[in-house]
Amino acid sequence: MFEPFLFNDRINMIDFEKLKSILTENNSFLLTTHVNPDADAISSELALYFILKKLNKQVFIINHSATPYNLEFLDKEKQMQKYDPALHDKLFNEVDVIICLDFNRANRLAKMQNAFMNSKKLKVCIDHHQDSEKFADHFFVDQDYSATGHIIYDLIKKTSIVKLDYNIAYQIYAAIMTDTGSFRFERTTPEIHRIIAELLELNVDPSEIFDEIYDHSKISKIKLLGKALDSLTLYGNGNKIGYMTLRRKEFEETGAIESDTDGFVNFSLSVEGVCLGILFIELKEGFKVSFRSKGAIPVNKLAAEFGGGGHTNASGVRFFSENLDEFVDKILSRAEKYLA
Ligand code: 5GP
Ligand code: MN
DSSP: OOOOOBOSSOOOOOOHHHHHHHHHHOOEEEEEEOSSOOHHHHHHHHHHHHHHHHTTOEEEEEESSOOOGGGGGGOTTOOEEEOOHHHHTGGGGTSSEEEEESOOOGGGGGGGHHHHHHOOSEEEEEEOOSSOBSOSSEEEEOTTSSOHHHHHHHHHHHHOSSOOOHHHHHHHHHHHHHHTTTTTSTTOOHHHHHHHHHHHHTTOOHHHHHHHHHSOOOHHHHHHHHHHHHTOEEESTTSOEEEEEEOHHHHHHHTOOGGGGTTGGGGGGGSTTOOEEEEEEEOSSSEEEEEEESTTOOHHHHHHTTTOEEOSSEEEEEESSOOHHHHHHHHHHHHHHTTO
């Protein structure tokens, strides 16, 4: 089994010229992202796809998970393929370069991890999360970026690899809008607003993209949100932790699916005084825990205690065959230690 090796130091210098040369000097590319992809994951892949197509390259986008239904509109050309070992394992050894977007640990590829690790082809990681594992040949990683899509924007700006056009701008807007929590998280800087202004000047319509992503929910999702909110419990000294739990039964009762839970955890931080929010989700296979925090509480470190990761204020972890109740108590008591 692959031994994880973590970079000790923060990596925050991206050599964009090097990235440009990898993109221009090779001919075929496989783009991929993490299990249960969010909008930044999908849009970064598509933005890079459009760049590579402008350079007349051969491009495949292969993801472990199907695209969530509210993000399908992003893939207007239907380029995204759901991983099928029989169809795609060969491809991992045929393309010149494999590019991982929006994640930094091989286990985020879930069932695709073996095909990836066994490939001898050049591996590239483009990402903005902390604590990268050394699972690729080249890293273009900087945790100060608001989104992986923001890194793609800078690739264009700093190297002029192609001209920024509407199709690319559309994806970059979706990536930055969602990963900044609609322009409210910490990395929402004057620079971000200047970038957004440029994207709007290319005719990107912000209400269209917001509406597609957030206001096309199935009723099952909203019913499931109701169940999550109903489960909200305050915990710890001073009630500073808010946690919610979703069980299989509640997915069955509402007809909702796993990807419908995207964003639910944020509601735990809406309660006055709560600065650490947790959502426990029972999946078809195993469990997922999402963490959110305010200020300097490093929930990526909390997630890392259990084998997960992420950012200072947003992190997560998956367990494959554990009993959730055991973990709820353990995680809550570890979470309390982060409040000091
Ligand atoms: P979410 O809770 O929205 O699924 O994820 C929040 C953040 O935590 C994301 O930036 C994501 O990359 C990271 N994250 C979520 N689940 C995992 C996991 O299982 N492992 C790692 N390393 N990071 C995760
Ligand atoms: Mn991201």
